[in-house]
Amino acid sequence: MTWKKFLLGLKKSQKVGSLVVIILCLSAVIIAGCSLTKQASLVEPENGKLKICTSFYPIYIMALNLVQDVPGVELLSIAPPDTGCLHDVHLSPVDLKTLAESDIFIINGSGMEEYLEEVLTELPNLKVIDSTAGLNLTNPHAWVSVGLNIQQVRTIGEQLAELDPANKEKYLENMANYIAKLEELKDRMQHSLASLTNRKIVTFHQAFPYLAEELDLEILAVVQPEAGSEPSAKELAEIIKLVRDHQVKAIFIEPQYPDGTAQVIARETGAKVYTLDPAATGPLTADAYLQIMEKNLLTLQEALKE
Incomplete structure (x- = not known):
């Protein structure tokens, strides 16, 4: 059968013709729907x-x-x-x-x-x-x-x-x-700190657990789990005892917060206070994070050396 005869046959059947129209319309909707779904995932600046x-x-x-x-x-x-x-x-x-x-x-x-x-x-x-x-x-x-x-x-x-x-x-x-x-x-x-034997530290906020895990450091205590919260007298006494018992040499504060409580702990235990930067603030330059972490590496080497 030629295409011409087939089309003439379709014209003779209104039902078949309606079916073809419906199929064509549904196809158009499906194609348009796929196109819209794809466009919806993109931005249009x-x-x-x-x-x-x-x-x-x-x-x-x-x-x-x-x-x-x-x-x-x-x-x-x-x-x-x-x-x-x-x-x-x-x-x-x-x-x-x-x-x-x-x-x-x-x-x-x-x-x-x-x-x-x-x-x-x-x-x-x-x-x-x-x-x-x-x-x-x-x-x-x-x-x-x-x-x-x-x-x-x-x-x-x-x-x-x-x-x-x-x-x-x-x-x-x-x-x-x-x-x-x-x-x-x-x-x-990781390579620079691999040979450390002193790996116990005290930090002031909950910013460093993943870094400590990555560098195989042990956080014995977090002085202020929430920013702006000060430890009670009992909590402070417990931290001081912990630092003494474990002979912790370094207490790490952050440059974004005051160091008053850290200095109290240091006076009572002989530990030293160092600044470890969580890179939550800084200059708006592409290499800023790299530079901050480089400085952190030097700080950790100095603080934890034997």
């Missing part, structure tokens, strides 16, 4: 400029390395660079307006951004990249560990490449370059 917002300093530094030389990208952070960790931080109307004007919002995740539910309620169409998604962390300070920082960088880089496919190759190139630097830093830190 206005005026050719992609606006990426980060939640706070550590995430900003990761993103800064990933967007280097990517055309048309504007990168900013909701929190000022001296904010530190986002404990009890709430968004202002100005912050929400900034996010409403952004195409992508990159967060640390794992509970660090306590305001996230509010953001998702107010801006349900905002593309959010959760840098610790899938890591199943019990503590949000992932970035302080160089190894976990690498995983965060990889997650952000791969998702930026998906959301902005026009610049996919550049994102992935930047990601590979930065991860290579981080891998070298992690290996050097």
Whole structure:
């Protein structure tokens, strides 16, 4: 049968003709639906400029390395660079307006951004990249560990490449370059501290468990589990006894907080106070995290040497 005869036959059957129309319409809907689903996963920047917002300093530094030389990208952070960790931080109307004007919002995740539910309620169409998604962390300070920082960088880089496919190759190139630097830093830190026999430390906040695990250090006590909380007289006495009993040589404070309680413990035990930086604040430069961790390495070597 020729196509001409087949089509003439179809015209003679109104029922068959209607069926063909229905099939064609359904096919068009399915094709359009697939196309819309694919487009929904991408961002559509206005005026050719992609606006990426980060939640706070550590995430900003990761993103800064990933967007280097990517055309048309504007990168900013909701929190000022001296904010530190986002404990009890709430968004202002100005912050929400900034996010409403952004195409992508990159967060640390794992509970660090306590305001996230509010953001998702107010801006349900905002593309959010959760840098610790899938890591199943019990503590949000992932970035302080160089190894976990690498995983965060990889997650952000791969998702930026998906959301902005026009610049996919550049994102992935930047990601590979930065991860290579981080891998070298992690290996050097582990190698430099491998021979230590004194591995017991006291820290002031819950910022260092992943770094301690990565470097095989034992945190005997955390003086102030929550930022701004001071230990009671009983708790302070227990910590002083612990430091004495275990002959702890180093107490590590953070540059973002006062050292009064640490100095009390040091006077009572003979331990020395050192500054270990969780890289929650700092300069807005691409190598800032690398430089902060390099300084931390020197501090640990000095504090824990025999």
